[in-house]
Amino acid sequence: DAALWLGLALKKQQKFRPALEVLEPAYARFSDQPQAEQLLYQWADSLLRLAEYDSAREKFQLVVEKFPEGTLQEEALNAATVCAVNAGRLSEAESLLTQYDRDHPQGRLRLRQTILRGRVLLRQVVVAEREASRDRAQSLFRDAAEVFSSVAQSSEIDSTKQQARFFWGEALLKLSDYARVLEVTQPVADLVLRERVPGDFTEVLVQRGLAHLELARKLARDSDADQGAGTPPPELASHCQSARDSASSYLAGLPRGTLAPQAWYVSAVSSALAGQKTESLAALKSLARQFAKQPEREMALLEVGEIAYARGDHTLAESLYDELATASRDPRRRPQALADLGWSRSQQKKHADAVSAFRQLLNEYPEHALAPEAAFMIGQSLAALGKKLEAQKAFAEAFNRPGSSDQTFQAGWRSGKLLFELNDVPAADAAYGTLLERFPEHPRADAALDDWAARHYDQERFEQADKLYLRLIEQFPKSPLTWNARVILAESELIGERPEVARGKFEAIATDPQADQKAVERSMYQLQNIAHEGQDWQGLKRLAAESLRRFPEGTYRHEAELQRAEAAFMLGDLKGAQVDLERLLKLKNDSDIADKPWFGKVFVRLAELLVKEKEYEQALAVVDTMEQWNSESPLLYKGWEVAGRAYKNQARFSDARRLFLKAIDDPHGKKTETAARAQLLLADTLVLEKNYDGALDEYLKVDIGYEFP
Structure with a gap:
């Protein structure tokens, strides 16, 4: 009895290892005594509390085998199932659940066994996620939530209700039903905070912190709070404060607990979202000091960096990404950190340093999904430094990478643009040609072709420009850019002194109900010029009036007013002309x-x-x-x-x-x-x-x- 009571006293003080040192030898010594069942059960329970689940399960099953008529049969079988579930040994858990149903069909702990069935469903999610079966995972979460819900609503035992609510909250968290998480787990959290001593459900505080954090994230996305450093909306600030409070309460009781890294993560991110930079950085330092190797530290650095970047604090973002890139070797977070480090430097116009970060990403992860972006940004950064030739070469290298990413397309386009700026027209033409041959279906292929044509047009190589504009119309007949191309081709007819041909083309654009309105207005402007040149004063009068009616605030409205005045003047309506001319004259300043x-x-x-x-x-x-x-x-x-x-x-x-x-x-x-x-x-x-x-x-x-x- 003395050994048993000493072991129980040590357990009550959370001293599970010392309790083992008392209970294990006591059982060996008194295995044939009446207290043997209790000694073995408490030994197993101490192992369970120390998370030595396989050893604990063996001992609980031994209780069932050695004491078939004992008073702890049902409790031991239930605890053995808990150990199997906690250890992720699902086949053993299923076997133990079946054994309980057979041996204790009306058992006192049957609702707790039901909770364990729900937990098995949660554990099966790991397998579904490993197989990338998201639908299966979500289905399992829903099934588990229904199991826990039924227990919480049917049990008359408070501890069973609380346990069901705890795991119900976990399932709801995975289902992204964050408001419901808070509702369901509130009684559990109240109990934990009221007892002030860490217990079986203390982890609910981190669970609630995560739910508050997710709700704060949603509010941040839906508001302008992540676009500037202003005061966050009250509801967002409230969720951030609640998230921090929940995390702090957990850490106060279990500073080195299993979920302590997660609690610090919640604190760091929620503080950042609330605009509390000092508190966020303090949480990050605690993570670095106490849990440097835990993934939550890297996750927090990445997310707080993203928040700082989105709010324009690129200096802070750079320091966080730099810290993450230095600390991490994670194949997901490290390349992201290097990319974001480059971007944060780029935003500060530290372009040479940005090149260094992007090159490091490219060298270390040449096949990564972010590699095309890094290659493109090397060119962008060099261009920002005014190093056009180096930038063009970098863009060409980025374009020559395999794959069909948008950054690869953009790199090819920028390479062509820079070749024009470097006055290497043949190479520029070749670059644009290769770009459109490789990406004929890209959503901006029409824009690239239009840009190619415009560069020849701006440098007065009209023959080449016209060929390219004609190609644009033929290759992308549904592109809105074809309307400008049609206008330019019609204007080429004017330049070639074929006004009647030009007139027909402009009229076709002006009367097409599908035409871009800017192209229509430009066409009407040119039709007025043709009428003026041909001294068709009645036609000019009609065209100017129609243009002003259709485009009262248009780009060429003042030109149309002048043309209307010209027509009126030539037709002898001097008073009408004078009204327009005097109105225009008021705009001389x-x-x-x-x-x-x-x-x-x-x-x-x-x-x-x-x-x-x-x-x-x-x-x-x-x-x-x-x-x-x-x-x-x-x-x-x-x-x-x-x-x-x-x-x-x-x-x-x-x-x-x-x-x-x-x-x-x-x-x-x-x-x-x-x-x-x-x-x-x-x-x-x-x-x-x-x-x-x-x-x-x-x-x-x-x-x-x-x-x-």
Whole structure:
């Protein structure tokens, strides 16, 4: 009796190893005494508490075999099953469950046995996950949850209810039903916190911490909290605080417990999500100091680094990823750490250091899924350093890697772009050609082809550009980029002086209900130009009005207003033209509009209109305003010619000739039709002054110096 009571006392103090040292020899000495069953059972239970499950199971089964009429038969069989489940020996567990059902069909512990059946289902998940059968795993979790739920709701024994709720929470956690986890395990957590002494269900605190953390993660994803360093939403902050509190409560009772690394992980990540940087870093230090080799340390470093990166704290992210890359040899986390280290350095414009991280990843894990990204980012980082030639070579190497990843496609594209920038056009053409041959079905293949064409277009290699735009239309007929290609090909017809062909193409775009609206507006803009060039004033009036109706806020709305004014002017609607011109003139201080090459026409046409209306002083004021607006305007000579006419019509011949001469001598106006008209009108002023000899000399200048009739 003394040995038994001493062993029980030591167990009550959680001193299981000393209890073994008392109980084992006591059983050997008193195996034929009435206390033998109890001594053997308590010996087995001490082994169970020390997680020596196989040895414990053997002893519990020995209790069943040696004491068939004993009082602990049912308890020993139940405990043996617990040991088998804890050790993951599922076939033994199934056998013991069957034995219990046979020997104790109405046993007091049958609901606890039911809980063990649920735990077997949870253990079977490991096999399903190993076989990558996610559906099977989820089905097992659901079945287990139903088992635990039935026990929790049917048992009248509080400890059995709590045990069922504990494992029910575990199953729900795996089913991602986090709110239900908190609801189901609340009574268990209340019991654990009330007792203040670590017990069988203390791990529920970590379980609840994980559930709170997952709910906080979801709120972070759904809010803007992970986009900046601002205060997190109240509900997110509440879940983070609850997660930390649960983890802290576990660590207070079991600082070196089985789930202590997980508790520190919960604390580190939840603090980071809540924006509590100091607390998060403290938790990470505790992990490094106490559990440096545990996977939870690496998991925490990775996730806290991700949170810091997402919130723009790239300096912190870099330090965490660097620590992880130094500490980890895990084939999943180490390459991810190296990639994220490179990205965090890149975000800080530490491009040379970024290259180092990406190269390390590429050298150590050349076949890893992140290798194409690393190869691409080496090129990006070198390009950011201004090392175009090295960057192009890096992109070419990245493109030459096997596989069909998006980064490989992007690398080939960037290689071609840089070759254009390096003025190696043949190599650039070859790079784009190879890219599209290798990735003809890539979602951005049409964009790459469009970019190839645009680079020739921008460098005025129009023939090559047109061929590529035509290829874009033929190869990707459903791409939205084909509409711009169609517009450019139509504009090429204009450049080739085939306005009627161009008109047909622009009209086809403008009237197609499927056409991109920017292409439609551009086509209508060009149709107006064709109408203007062909002096189709009625057509121009109609097109300008339609363009303004369809695109009242469009890119070319101001040009359309000018065209409408031009049509009105030529059709004799001077008042209508004046309204548009004066409205446009009010925009002269808006550089986004007034800096466009056509804006000077507004001054010239308005001044000309005022001359027609014999509002000469107003016309002169408009030309004077034009000169103040931009004394370097290439259209100013036209304004001077109109001002000269205003003076001539007032018989202010000297002033008229001064303005005509300015128009004639202006570099932009030399030998133009406007200069010829100014020369003719200058001669007319001399005739009006009866200076016929002088007039003859000036008329001869028109005849000799200009080819206009």
